[in-house]
Structure formats: structure tokens, C-alpha cells
Amino acid sequence: MRLSKTFTLITIALLILACLPLAWIINSEWTVYHAADEGLNSIQIAHLAMVAVEKISFERGPANALIGASATPAARERLRLARQTSDHALRDLVAALSPSRSAYHQRALSSARVARQRLSEARRGMDRVIGSPAPSSAEIMAPIKQMFDVVPAILEAVTSLSTLASNAYPQLSNPLSGARLATELREYAGRMGSTLTAALAEKRPLTETEARDVFILRGRIEQLRGTIRLRLNVPSSQSGPRLALDSMQARYFQDGLAQVDLVLDASRRGQPYAVSLEDFTAGYVPTLYSIVELRDAMLTAAAVEARAQQRAAFRHLLGAIGLGVVALIAQLALLAFIRRRIARPLLAASRLLTDIADGKLDAKLPVNDRKDEVGDLLRAIAILRSNSQEKRRLEQERLRLIEELTEVSRLDFLTGIANRRAFTQAAHAEIARARLARESATLILFDIDYFKQVNDQYGHDAGDAVLVHVAAMLNRACRDGDLAGRYGGEEFVLLARHGGASPGDALAERLRAGIEETPCALPSGEWLAVTASFGVAALNDIRPTLEQMLQAADRALYSAKRQGRNRIVMAEN
Template sequence: MRLTRLFTLISAILALLVCGVQGRSLWAEWRQYQAAEQGLQALQLVSASMRVAEKLSVERGPSNAVMGDGHPAAPAKQERLRTARNDTNAVLRQLQQQLSHGNTVPAHQLAGLELALREARRNVDQLAAQPPSSRTPAQLDAAVERMYALVPLALDAVTEATRASEQAYPRITRVLVKARLAVELREYAGRLGSTLTAPLATAQALGSAQQQRLQFLRGRLEQLRQLIKMANNDADQAVHIQAAVARMDSDYFEAGQRIISEVEQASSNGPRDSMARHYSMDTAQFAQRYVPTMTPILAVRDALLQEAEHQAQAEFARARHELSWAMLNGAAILLVLVTLLVIVRVRVVAPLLRATRAVVRLGNGDYTPPSRISRRRDEIGDMLRALATLRENSMERQRLEQERARLIEELKIRADTDYLTGILNRRAFATAGNLRLRGAREKDESLAVILFDIDHFKSVNDCYGHDAGDQVLIRIAEVVRSTLRDGEILARYGGEEFVVMPSFCGLEAARALAERLRVAIEQEPLTLSDGYILRVTASFGVAVAHGPHAALDDLFHSADLALYRAKSQGRNRVEAQL
């Protein structure tokens, strides 16, 4: 290769290497940028799902009011229920639209949410259509429970989006967890109020199960409250988050809990011999007083989501900045590389090319020295003659090495090949067999050996001469070799004895192969050089070894015993190891 082409090739390789490194860096930055963008979109989905959960929780209040009112319910209460349902439908459609813009749409989960929502609303409407006396506490509790089950479905619909946003922005994981805890806090606060729906609607005292449920819900609410207030990152120190948490404490955990306590107190103050109770409020009045106290909980959620989105926006801007910087850095490196290659070509390669042309001219007998290398004329001549001598010596040494390698290969082939039949000899077969035996041990498979020899071969030599015997051996090797498949080893074991090692197989498969070989030999007419047609047969012994302790010598010994039985039982047959 000429020096100019070599320099061009080297330059191209360097350019490819630099472009590869820079491309990989840019690809990593691009992936990080895409992940940040997708994480931001996922965060918006999480926020939308939490709004759906909020509206579903809010819808329970008007639903409880309608189920606790007379028949028909007051128009104002029915209107509030329609408004709440329309609000829920609106945020649900918004979530569906956001999901449809992404690459993954959990349609089955949203479909399940919509189906459960329709069933829950139908149940509410059916109870509202019944006279109050027909509404049993069990029916009211079942309707409330159906409304409870909707919020987890709304949150589970974007579980993958939540995971994607947390993977893209690990720093906001705890903020998102607290936002979800706030959603759960709002949900359990709603459940706490809904537990009183049946007693308020039926003017009945709280049962023991309802009182236990109230205590459980209070404990869960306090647990969620402490988890939200737990300081575990810098976001917890944000002023707007602390203010939202403080308002939640005063509005809900003080004022809201007092309303619950009022109902409990009214339930416990009634006569012991009657379950009837007189409450100072019905379900609608209770909802009007209790539901506003839960609004600060949503403010906590919104503050946490706002903080998460703020941090995500900052991470996204940082990823975009790093991508831009990586692009500029890659362009600068490529520019420096091109500049260096131009300098090397002008300052190094071009003078070396002029010197090379001078050496070529000297080698061609042109002793006219270039003006720029006139002082190096003698030294370049000595170098050229030394290189020419070295080249001749190298060529001669290479020729000798090639000849030596050819002779070694030829000797190796002769050492492994039977001189008469052209197949493997016993030594080569032992090497190949031990290698295949190790493979059988590693794969925990069976290894078979088929040993056979020509029946009455001595009589062939005695009657027709040793040349005829050699022709029989050659023809038998050709017949067996043409019958075998690729991967099955054939060798001359000694005299008129041959050995076959099939691919990894069991005893029955090896026996079937031996039978095919026996039939092929029996049916093949052998025409001697004098035109006499001779038919020969062969006896076969088959053995199989399996397991970590299998040995090639033991396998041969078993096959030899089987071959002995085949001969003793009349020849021209196949016998397997016992």
C-alpha cells in the first residue's frame, strides 16, 4: 500500500474511532435527554391520575348525600352529584388523552376503571331510586365500598408512568411517594366520612364493626400524616410545602376530626335499648361540613407535585444543556482532529513521500539526487541495499517456512490416515474418540461404538490373494463411508476390523445404524480386478457408554465382546452389549 493511501486509511480509522467515541457519548446524552423528556411526560400522567383519584373521592360525597336523602332526592343534591360526575368524567378523559399520546397505553386498566365506575354509579342510582326504608345499612356499605375501590384502580392505571418518572428522576422519588401518600390520606379521610353514611342515612347508631373501622381509619390517617411530615429530603424544607402541611393539620386533623367526633358522640348518647339515634345533621349536611376540611390535603399533594415537577424541569434543562455541550464538544474535537491531520500531512507525510521517491529512483539506477536530500545520498543507498538484502533473506526464509509447514501437514495427515483405505487409523480414532467422549460427559449424553470385521476374510486372502483382500478392504471402507452421515467417525481398527463412532445416540439408534451398515455390505457386490464378483458379509458388535465414569477402553471391550457373540452365533449379524 502506498504511503498516501496508508495515511488516508489511518486518517479514516482515527476519524471513525473519534466519531465512534463521540457518537457513543452523544447517544448516551441523547438517551438521557429522551429519558428526561419521557420522565417529565410520565410525571404529568401521574399528576393526572391523582386528579382522577381526587375527583373519584369527591364524587363519594354527593353520592352519599343522594343515598341518604328521601325519594326522590332533593334537586340540589342531584345537581351536585351530576356536577361531581361530570368533573370526574372530564379528568378521566384528560387522562385518556394524555395516555393516547404516549407509546404505552394501559387500555385494559383504564377499561377496568371505567367499567367499575359505571357499576358503582349504577348501584348508587339504584339505591337512590328506592324508598329510604328499603335501603339497608348493608346495601349502603356495599355501595360505598364500590366507590372506595375506584381510587386504587385510577392510581394503578399509571403505575408504569410512576416507575418511569422515578427512574428518570431518582431525586424526586420520595417527593412522588409523599404525593401518593397525600392521595391515600385524602382517600382514607373520605372513607372515614363515608363510614358514617349508613348510620346518618338510616338514623341508626354506629355498630361495633363501624366503630372498629373508624379506629382503624384514624390510625391509618395518623400514620400517613406522620409519613408525610417526616423530613427525609430538601423538598420537605420548602416553605410552601410546610405551609400546606400546617394547614392540613389545622383544617382536617383538628376541625375535620371534631366533626367526626360529633357524630360519634351523638351515636353514643342515645338510649341503650334502641338503635335509633337523632343526629344533628343528615348525610348532605355532614358532607357540606366535612368535605371542605379535606381540601388542604389536596393542597399538600399539589405542593408536592409542584415541587416534583420543578425538580424534574430542572433535571430536564440540565439534560438538554449537557446534550448541547456534548454536541459542541464533539464538533470541537472533530475540528481539532482534522487540523492535526492536515498538519501531519504537510509537515511529515509530504517530506517522507519526497524521500521515498528519491529512494525509488536510486533503486531504479537513477542517481540524480533531489536537491533536498542530496546530503543523504550515500546513507539512503546503503539503507536501500540493506533492505534489499533483508527482503531477499526474508523471502527465502518465508519459502522455507512454507515448505516446512507443508511437510508437517503432510506428515500429520499420513500419521492419522490408514495407508490402504484412506480413512482414519486406530491412533487417530483413539484421539477423536476420547475427544467425543469428553463431549458426551459434558453434555451428559450417551456415546456408542460399532465394531465390525469382515467374515471369513482369511479365506478371501487364501483363495484370491492379498491383492483381492486389499480390494475388499478398500471397497468396504467406501461402502460404509457413503452410508454414514456427517459427524460419524469411521476408522480401520486393524486388519479386517473397522470401528464406527456415531454422533451422540443411544443403544437402539446405534444398533439400527449397525444394521444399515450390515445390509449395505451384504448387498454390495465386489468386482475383483480379474472380473470375479465377490460378495462378503460382516459381523457387528455395538456398545454404549454413559455417565462420568465412561472410558473408551471399556467401550471398545464391550463392543468387542458383542462382536465375539455375533461371530459365535453365525456371523453376518449385529449383537449389542448385554
């Protein structure tokens, strides 16, 4: 092959190599711009989801005002308009999410559809109560709680959208999470007003349960206010969120909660309420707008910064494209000049590049004492080989780290025992071995009783302490050959082998009694009594697989819960 033709081929190869990093840079800038655009879109859609939460929460006010009261045309019109507004908000949210193929948006869309279905069911229940001349407290609270259940589904959508936006704008995580917290604060504030509905409608003191619910909601509201304050303590160039926070403090936490306190005080004293349900709703609900204003202020602050960064990303993209074009033109001019002067040295350089491309990183480099462009090229080739060698070393190190992470992924990060996947893999093998050897085995599935109440009353740190405490007791109860793991949430599982030791149901009883008799030390210094409910299933011809044993044990576990918890139920043969 003639030298000119060979050099032409080399020129083309070098041109491609020069274009690759430019393409990578442009693609990187495009990825940044696309992520910024998608993040800004997610902020806007998250706002729609938060508005939907607000409107559904607001709808409870006009509905509550009609319970036990004469349904005037004006009051019914307010409820109709509130429902219409909620429907429009949900429809706008679904319409904004439907075109997107993003996994985050699809999860949010699914949550929005679930919320719409729950809202329809809750409205039917509310209409029945409104139409009843003298509904009982239970009849009043049932549809109100159904209305409460609508909001968590939309909050899941808010979380998905906020996560996507935070991934694109990590520095905006404070205003984004603050807006989400303000949405939750608005919902809990609305729930607290709704909790008073039955007592105000029936003109009776609050029940113990209602008073406790108000106390819990009040604590959650204060907690959210403190968290939002922390988010706003981060330095920012925008004063809007701080002003909105001051407004919320004055309008809701002073004026709004003062109205709640009047009702609570009258209830404690056994005195008649100074306001009717309709008057309370008319006075309390407007104070909630200050929370919505805070939410919108934080979202506006986040959107302003996001738009600025989106514009900056677009400018960087244009700059990268311009730089790429200039660099490409310069490369073509340089290759045209080199073609006339250094064709022969480039042949040697091409062989070296081929060796490096083939992974032959030990090829001997020629002695280079040249001070011209060819010398620079040979030195560049030496650097490229060094970088490739470093890349190979890093790749080997990456494979080693992957192996270590694979081992770590088999353990539950909190309790230190096997996670569900690791337990399932080991249990399948153990059951196959037991069946082959015609040995028996027992599966014990148990669930910590009232675990959600521990989290609600003492906090998630206390819940984690209980999980670690129970896992430690499970580890101590295991015998040689037994398999134990955390099956999920507050559920644990144990596959017990039968040998000379006691059978699996006796092991379950020892474990149940041990958990009941050994209180858990909480981080606060308190001691908490813990119990668990057990479902036990034996390996037999009816249940020859792990899945069938788990299903049987799960049914037995739920039976234990229905029978009062803190007990063991054996699966039926």
C-alpha cells in the same frame, strides 16, 4: 498498496474511532435529556391520575348525601356535576396516556380503563340505592364499596407513573411519593366519611363492623400523615409543601376529624346525631381540600425541580454537540498535519491497533522512547491495550457473577425455599421420572388463612414473619425426595413422593396440624395462631402433568376455603 493510500485508509479509520466516543457522549446526553423529558411528562400525567382519584372520591359525597334523603333538584345537580367532573378527569388521563408506547404508561392506561369500567358499575348500584325509599345498611354500603374499588385501579396508574418519574429524577422520589401518599390520604379520608353514611342516613348508632372500619381507616390516615411528614423533613428550597402540610393539619386533622369524632361520640352514647347526612357531608368534604392542596404543592415542587433539570439536560446536550463539532474539526486538522510527517510510524501503529481490535492483547509493543506525537500515540496504544485487557477481565468477572445470580434467583428471598420457577422446573422433571418409573406422587397446595388480615392488623413485618414461620414448618415436614416451594404470596406447594413413607394426604394432615398447633412469634413479641387450607391432588392417568395436578389441587384448595378453612380437601379422581 501505496503508502498515501494506506494512510488515507488509516486516517478514515482513526476519524471514525474519534467520532465514536463523541457520538457516545452525545447519545448519552440525549438519553439523559429524553429521560428527563419523559419523567417530567410522567409527573404531569401522574397529577392527572391523582386528580382523577380526587374527583372520584369527591363524587361519593354528593351521592352519599342523596341516600335516604329527599332528592332535591339542587342535590341531584351537584351529583351530576360531580360525575361529569370525574368523567372529564378520567378522559383527560386516558387521552394523555394513549399516545405513549412506554411500558409504564401502557400499564397505567390499562389501570385507568379498568377504573372507568368499575366506576360505571358502581354508579348503577348507587342510583338504585338513591332511588330506594328506605334502603338497608347492606344495600347502602354495597355501592359505596364498589366506589371504593374504583380508586385502587387508578392508584396503580399513579404508582406506574411515579416510578417512571422517580427513575428519571431519583432526587425527587420524596415529593413524588409524598404526593402519591397524599392522594391515598385523601381517599382514606373520603372512605371514612362514606363509612358513616349508612348510620347517618338511617339515624342509628354505628354497627360494630362500621366502628371497626372507622378505627382502621383512622389508623391508616395517621400512618400516612406520619410518612408524609418524614418525606417533607428532607431539606428543600421550596416552602410550599410545608405550608400546605400546616394547612392540612389545621383544616382536616383538627376541623375535619372533629366532625367525625362528634358522630362517633354520639354513636357510642346512643344519642341522636347533631347533624344530618347532608349537613355532615357539607361540613366534612371541604376539609379534604387541604389534603389535595398538599398533594398539588408537592407535585408543583417536584415539577419545578424537574423542569430545572430538564433545562440543564438540554444545555448539556447542546454543549456535547458543540464540543463534538469542535473536536471533530480539530481532529481533521490534526490528521492533515500528521499525514505529512509520520505516515510510516503510523503503519506500525495501525498493525498494533488491528491486533487489539482482533482481540490479540498479547502482541509485543515496540520500545518507545520518542517524545513527539508518535511517542504519545504509542503510549496511548499501550493504554488502550491495557484497558482492553481490563475489559476482558471484567467481562469474565461479569459472566461469573451472572452464574452466581442465576443460582440465587432460584430461591425465594424471604423464606429461603425454592421460588415458583425453581419448583416448577424441578417438579416437571420429578413427575416425568415418577411416570417413567410408574411411581405415584401427590401435589399439596396450601394457602395461609386470613393472611391479608394479618398484614392489615399487625403490619407487613408480621406478615413476613408468618411466611417465614410456615416455610420453616414446610421444610421440616419434607422428606427426602420431596419438593417444596413458595408458589406466590401466601401460597406454598409441595410435591411428595410415595415410597415406604405415609401417603401425601397424611403428610398434608401432619403439616396442617403442625401449623395449627404451633403459634408464630411476631416481631412485636406477640404470638399469633396460624392456620392453612389445603388442596391435595394425586398423580394419575387423569392428571398426568404438573399443570393438571396444580389445577386440581387449586380447585380443592378453594373448596377447603369455602368449607370453612383450616382443612384438607382431596381432588376428585
